[in-house]
Amino acid sequence: MSDVTSAPGAASIPGDVSAAEPQARTRRRFRPNGSMIVMVLYLLFLMLPIYWLLNMSLKTNAEILSGFSLWPRNLTLANYEKILSDPSWYMGYVNSIIYVTMNTVISISVALPAAYAFSRYSFMGDKHLFFWLLTNRMAPPAVFALPFFQLYSSVGLFDTHIAVALAHTLFNVPLAVWILEGFMRGVPREIDETAYIDGYSFPKFFVKIFMPLIASGIGVAAFFCFMFSWVELLLSRTLTSVDAKPIAATMTRTVSASGLDWGVLAAAGVLTILPGALVIWFVRNYIAKGFALGRV
DSSP states (O other): OOOOOOOTTOOOOOHHHHHHHHHHHHHHHTOOOHHHHHHHHHHHHHHHHHHHHHHHHTSOHHHHHHOOOSSOSSOOOHHHHHHHHOHHHHHHHHHHHHHHHHHHHHHHHHHHHHHHHHHHOOOTTHHHHHHHHHHHHHSOTHHHHHHHHHHHHHHTOTTSHHHHHHHHHHHHHHHHHHHHHHHHHTSOHHHHHHHHHTTOOHHHHIIIIIHHHTHHHHHHHHHHHHHHHHHOOHHHHHTOSSTTOOHHHHHTSOOBTTBOOHHHHHHHHHHHHHHHHHHHHHTHHHHHHHHHTTOO
């Protein structure tokens, strides 16, 4: 039998008090404060329309119009089956993806050399030109709908994917230039000079050395170009009719003699959200870096 001796003057801690301390720390750690409650309420406020859209997409029209319910009583996937089997519906997604991809590629390709020029060179009127470029982004799309319609009808580009893609570049190129110019200013000029001393031509230096350094900026700019072109409705509806009609325009032309098919519209809305959500997921780190650099 062994005796435990305590040091002279040492205070003994009762066992129940020492066991209660971790529990008290846990309660303090998970005690909700005002900021947490506000954040939870804000997230619920944001998610409520999406949940309600999903809820409607899993109901029949009769159930939607019959009354209020928090979840489907008779769950059905018929609305999604109609969209994925009807060419007039799923071709809207195909058309949207085609012209959105074309617009993003064109906008980034044009914005990269323009942003490099603004970030590396000083010339007469550069600040005025940069401001004028941004003013094009400030104008509403309705201002350009009629000129684009007249122009594309005259040259035979009406109801084509390239027509919508080129129209959207008027708004996306200034935004992409503004974002990329901020990222390029963060790259030291000594890198350019070192590459030229090492014998790199400008195209080789720009593609192999400079672009990887601003990959985050390219990702952020591409994200904003994609999102504007994906959700824009006025120009895409005005400049298309049948062959290149996007999903946003298709959803606004579903009124029939029997009224609106609410379930199909809700299912189309859910499927329209998915591409944007996927893009946000893949470029989330780039967007965070853009916020950190103060250019987003």
